[in-house]
Ligand SMILES: CC(=O)[C@@H](O)[C@H](O)COP(=O)(O)O
């Protein structure tokens with residue numbers, strides 16, 4: 001069954017649990033295999049410069065799994081020569097450029113594209129020339145949407161962390177910001193994705209933005225998997241998305 005909005009499952013935090021003991025369990029590749037079997041449209045993995053969760057060996061194995069299954073791997077990566085070389089070696093279906101700071105607990109904001117076009121555009125071109133769908137993980141701002149278009153991105157993924165942490169009127173204002181940015185992105189021919197911090201409720205909220213074609217969700221699903229299992233968590237997420 002095809003769905004109007006694709007669900008990308010991010011398996012980073014399976015690796016967080018594995019790395020807590022430095023062993024091999026739980027295996028992110030097993031999680032990715034189960035996620036695909038449960039109906040995930042693709043797998044997302046963030047190879048961070050500090051390898052705090054996903055490792056190079058995980059990317060090797062995930063690339064093979066997704067290629068073998070004919071399903072997309074979305075590699076999240078910092079804008080660095082090291083990560084560009086890794087992406088060009090694996091040539092996943094998609095690459096998503098994200099900001100990174102070693103001291104951050106999690107991805108704290110969107111990639112600063114505006115004002116940094118000269119540094120980002122060549123990386124976007126190199127990835128696109130190698131056949132990858134290039135996405136920029138940005139704040140839902142018109143300035144960043146325009147800059148993403150200017151550097152040749154095909155996709156923007158809006159950072160929904162702020163939306164997820166806000167409530168009441170503040171959340172309503174952020175939702176309008178997402179709506180406005182999504183509309184402008186679509187007008188520019190950019191595909192619109194969203195992710196970070198989403199749970200069943202906030203993922204359902206995103207369904208009210210018609211331009212959104214994909215959600216990437218990880219931390220909440222892996223947490224839910226502790227209680228109900230990964231397959232059930234993905235089924236519930238899909239149901240929450242489809243109900244709206
Ligand atoms: C870019 C993004 O929002 C997710 O991939 C997030 O990076 C999950 O990993 P961290 O929690 O390590 O940031």
Ligand SMILES: NCC(=O)COP(=O)(O)O
Nearest residue numbers: 010195196197216218219
């Ligand atoms: N780009 C967002 C992503 O891949 C998952 O983010 P999260 O659900 O782990 O916060």
